[in-house]
Amino acid sequence: MSIVINNIDFMYRNKRALADLSCTLAPGFNVLLGPNGAGKSTLLNLLTAQRPLQRGNIHFDGVDIEKTPRQIMQQLGVVFQQTTLDLDLSVFQNLTYFGALHGIKARVVLERITPVLTQLGLIERLHDTVRDLNEGHRRRVEIARCMIHQPRYLLLDEATVGLDVDSRKLIIEHIRLLAQQQAMTILWTTHLLDEVQEDDPLYILNHGQLIAQGKCKTLLSEHQQNSVFDLYRWLTQPQGLV
Amino acid sequence: MSIYMTCFWAILKREILRFFHQRSRLFSALVRPLLWLVVFAAGFRSSLGISIMPPYESYILYQEYIVPGLCAMIILFNSMQTSLSMVYDREMGSMKVLLMSPISRSFLLFCKLIAAACLSLLQVVIFLLLANLVDVDIPWWGVIYAIPSIFLSAFFLGALGLMLSNFIKQLENFAGVMNFVIFPMFFLSSALYPLWKIQESSLWLYWICQYNPFTYCVEMIRFALYGQTNMSASIIIISCVIVSGSLAVASFKPRKI
Known part of the structure; x- marks a missing residue:
């Protein structure tokens, strides 16, 4: 895998x-x-x-x-940087549309998505229009959506x-x-x-x-840095500026 | 139900839902042709006489003459709206959802075209029902007979819209589509005046209208509304459907995203 x-x-x-x-x-x-x-x-x-x-x-x-x-x-499940939800449709309509594009029926989508939406605190907003959701909730919907086809x-x-x-x-x-x-x-x-x-x-x-590339703690010790922040700065900025 | 049918119904449902969510689009889709019919046609009715010509068996009012042209105008506008919606989907990112589907892109685009054609059909039928209220006498069986013609025209113009969407990089460019595609196609056709009348005034204009496929959409719908088939127009539009449908799918450039 x-x-x-x-x-x-x-x-x-x-x-x-x-x-x-x-x-x-x-x-x-x-x-x-x-x-x-x-x-x-x-x-x-x-x-x-x-x-x-x-x-x-x-x-x-x-x-x-x-x-x-x-x-x-x-x-493959993907969450893109830019929101890819249809703002005019409800959460449920967005999810079933995505499911259908993968050949999954609405009933199965609902079965699969209910626990995920519950975990993400969105189950009560299932029939709300996406336009009415804040950015955080929209992201959660996208994360739930990318799990529908069990990637x-x-x-x-x-x-x-x-x-x-x-x-x-x-x-x-x-x-x-x-x-x-x-x-x-x-x-x-x-x-x-x-x-x-x-x-x-x-x-x-x-x-x-x-x-x-490597395990974070291995990279930290290899480059003798104390934190991810230091490591990142060390690697991405010209050495003179560090 | 196969995965293809599930996908097809989903795309159709989404397009219909979106259409009804965008109330201004629904409203303008009906108001625009009704204004032409009620205001423009009423004004020109006295100055433009329409002689007996197929498919009409007697003299008709100008209002009645322009109804098929207005039906085709509704289809044309809806098809261009579809191209706009493709650009919108590409800009807003929802096109990516479509492209992440394991189902072939040609099939997905075909579904989009069918959905756009269904929406056009719906708008035309509503318009024809409303037109009956303003002294336009289209037989109800004519409306049923015209459904395949409306659908074919919608599929052809939808495919044209899809091809155009490849060239429209931003939503703002839609004004260009209005000026360089919709208006020339509509005015340089038999939608507003019969071709023989155009020929009398200008021969070059007549030939442009003859080569404009939109003229054949109008004529195919005109004959069908009176239970007749305009064979040459139907053959031309079926050929246009095949060519434009294939080109639309082949030229689709999702990778602009």
């Missing part, structure tokens, strides 16, 4: 977004850290086949995303950015629990350093290059 990324490059016209990036994401909670513009969203777009690979390849459990993207989509891989692009402390805590705890209980391969991309724990496998991206 690993995701293997081999030597991928990506250019937007004349700007290089990713350069010779290789890594393997093992089952569990993986954190991709990087400043704005580091290439995190580009990587997510490549992992979800929203953009074509220009060089290299990506395999989900041995399956090449370029050859069989549909097969991978069945097993094996979960990709979350800055899923907690702009949310209040309670919403952030609830969401990240829920995702960590999923990684533990359901042995999913999760890629959590963020630039919020307090979301990283010492045991997390950490991937640090800067200017399109993977500048560090």
Whole structure:
């Protein structure tokens, strides 16, 4: 259930977004850290086949995303940085629409989603229009939605950015629990350093290059840094400024 | 029910729900052709005489003449709204949800086109019911007979809208679509005046109208509303459906997201 990324490059016209990036994401909670513009969203777009690979390849459990993207989509849950809910529809209508796009009937969607929505404190807002929800609640709906088709891989692009402390805590705890209980391969991309724990496998991206990868505590000791914040600064800023 | 049917019904339901949620869109979809019918047609009725011409068997009022053109106008506007909604979905991110489906993109787009055609059909039927209140005598069986023609025209124009959505990068560019697609297509057709009348005034204008596929949508609907089939118009529109449908699916560029 690993995701293997081999030597991928990506250019937007004349700007290089990713350069010779290789890594393997093992089952569990993986954190991709990087400043704005580091290439995190580009990587997510490549992992979800929203953009074509220009060089290299990506395999989900041995399956090449370029050859069989549909097969991978069945097993992939994604929360994009930008909200992708239909504001004019209710929470339930959004969820059943997503389910139907994966061939899942409304009854099954409801069965699967009720416990998740209960956990996320949203069950009472099931029939509210998404437009009436705040940003935190919308994010929770998106997280619930990406679980409908029971994916094996979960990709979350800055899923907690702009949310209040309670919403952030609830969401990240829920995702960590999923990684533990359901042995999913999760890629959590963020630039919020307090979301990283010492045991997390950490991937640090800067200017399109993977500048560090490994267990967070191993990286801390390797680079002789005391905290994720120090490590991040040490790796991403010109040494003279640290 | 197969996963394809589940998906098809979901897309259809979503488009219908969205249409009814956007009340201003529903309102303008009906008010626009009614204004043309009540104000424009009433004004021109005395200055424009329509002689007997197929499918009409007697002299008709101008109001009656422009009804098929207005039906086609409703379809045209709705199709362009669909293209606008594709751009909106792309800008707002909800297109990504569609593209994350394991079902083939061609099928998803086909469902979108069918949904847009159903919405056009619904609006045209409501308009025809309302038109009956203002001295327009369209037989009810004519409305039923015209359903396939309305649907075909809607599918063709919807596919055209879908192709256009590939070229519209921002929502703001929709004004350009109005000026360069909707108005020329509508005015350079037989929607407002019969082709023989246009030919009398300007030969080059007549030929432009002849080459405008929208003219054939109008004529196909006009004949169908009186229980007749305009074979040449139907063949042209069926060919347009096949070509534009294939091009719309083939040229779809989701990767602009």
